[in-house]
Each structure stands twice: as C-alpha cells, then as structure tokens.
Amino acid sequence: MNPKVDFFFEKDSKWQEAYGHLRKLVLECGLTETLKWGVPCYTYPSGKTGKPANVVLIHGFKEYCALLFHKGALLKDTDSLLIQQTENVQAARQIRFTSTQEISDNLPVLKAYIYQAIEVEKAGLEVKLKKTKEFDMPEEFKEYLDQNPDLKKAFEHLTPGRQRGYLLHFAQPKQSKTKVSRIEKAIPRIFDGLGLND
Incomplete structure (x- = not known):
C-alpha cells in the first residue's frame, strides 16, 4: 500500500467500502500502487521497456465504481464484464460495480482479468490506436x-x-x-x- 494513495480510500464516499475491497483485490495480484490522475493506479513493469506500465485503476462515478483496465481492449472478455465507456475510447475498458457484494461475489473472476492484464504488460502488447x-x-x-x-x-x-x-x-x-x-x-x-x- 502506498501512503500517498490512502486519502482516496479514507475520504467519505458512497463507494468507500467498495474501494477498500478493490484495493485489497488488486494488491493481492502483485501490482504496485501509485497515484495518477487523482485516483489509485496500479502498475507492472512493461515487458517492452521494463518501466512501470499502467495496468488498472480504481475510480468512481455517481452510479457506479469501477476497475479501469488501461489496455482492456486486448483482454479476452470471457465473462462479458468489460465496458467501453464511450465509442471514442480506444484502449481502456471498465468493469463496473454498484455494490460491494458484486465485488465479493466475483473475486476469482476479477483476479483472472487482472492477471490477464498483467500478462498483456509482460508481453509488451500495445493497442493499435486509430491515427x-x-x-x-x-x-x-x-x-x-x-x-x-x-x-x-x-x-x-x-x-x-x-x-x-x-x-x-x-x-x-x-x-x-x-x-x-x-x-x-x-x-x-x-x-x-x-x-x-x-
């Protein structure tokens, strides 16, 4: 756990409990916690550069909180959980939650998505973005x-x-x-x- 990120998990929010569950889940997968864009972001060394690459972040909105996979477009969506926020989002995909129970009920599946995202980084894969x-x-x-x-x-x-x-x-x-x-x-x-x- 990175103390610089604690404020995010400590602030009063309707997703506070869910955020805590997501943090525990992601850290159990061996990612490094950092703060980017004002939210917890989790990195893994890129197989291409060896530098920390963004794998997943935790964020929340009015209607849901989510895990956002930076290269989610490259993941196999075996459980049909990945959501493209808008048609213009090219690489990132979210898994959304409206309750802490949803997270608890899906821990093995969520870990599988996170491990798959780590493998994408290890392999140094890139999303082919539109020019x-x-x-x-x-x-x-x-x-x-x-x-x-x-x-x-x-x-x-x-x-x-x-x-x-x-x-x-x-x-x-x-x-x-x-x-x-x-x-x-x-x-x-x-x-x-x-x-x-x-």
Whole structure:
C-alpha cells in the first residue's frame, strides 16, 4: 500500500467500502500502487521497456465504481464484464460495480482479468490506436482551417492526442452553430499550443 494513495480510500464516499475491497483485490495480484490522475493506479513493469506500465485503476462515478483496465481492449472478455465507456475510447475498458457484494461475489473472476492484464504488460502488447487522420473532421472546422493557414499550422503542431480531443469535441454537437461556437472558443487555445483540457 502506498501512503500517498490512502486519502482516496479514507475520504467519505458512497463507494468507500467498495474501494477498500478493490484495493485489497488488486494488491493481492502483485501490482504496485501509485497515484495518477487523482485516483489509485496500479502498475507492472512493461515487458517492452521494463518501466512501470499502467495496468488498472480504481475510480468512481455517481452510479457506479469501477476497475479501469488501461489496455482492456486486448483482454479476452470471457465473462462479458468489460465496458467501453464511450465509442471514442480506444484502449481502456471498465468493469463496473454498484455494490460491494458484486465485488465479493466475483473475486476469482476479477483476479483472472487482472492477471490477464498483467500478462498483456509482460508481453509488451500495445493497442493499435486509430491515427488522428482517421477521425472525422467536422466540415465547419475544415472551413476554418482552409480559411486560416495560421490556424491550420497551429493545429498541425499540436500533439496527436490534443488534435483528437478537439476533433471529438467539435464533432459532438448535432447543430452546426454549436460546433462553430465550440471552434471559436477553442481557437485561442489552439494558437497557444494547448489541448482542450490543459
């Protein structure tokens, strides 16, 4: 157990008891506990680099708490438990819980998923992610880029992850005027080399 992570398990939350069960379960599988993105994250040395690689994390939402497998797309979902949060999530998959009992009732199955995720890391496997150019570019944003070469250049200088973030953000609304509004708000950030959430 990593003392830097204790606050997460000690804070009052509707999932506090479930979090404790998940922590015990994951640590029994031989993973190293660390804190990333403000939540407990568990790592294992990558067979590719030897450096600690993210295997699974524990997080919670209003309706459920979950184990999130960073390379869940590579796991065999033998018990049909893995959930893709949204259609745009490429690698990660969740196993969701709405009670502590669900965790207790499924311990051997959950351990099997965790051990499978460790084997994925040992083997150095990677999820083949879609390239940024494979994401749809909203017509409204394409027009802005065509009309403003400096904006096009600034967008192309962003990291692929930041580009994808903007493309997904601009594509979400159904109405064109909402897309345009999002684009106009984002332009100064793009020129500053910042991503959507930087």
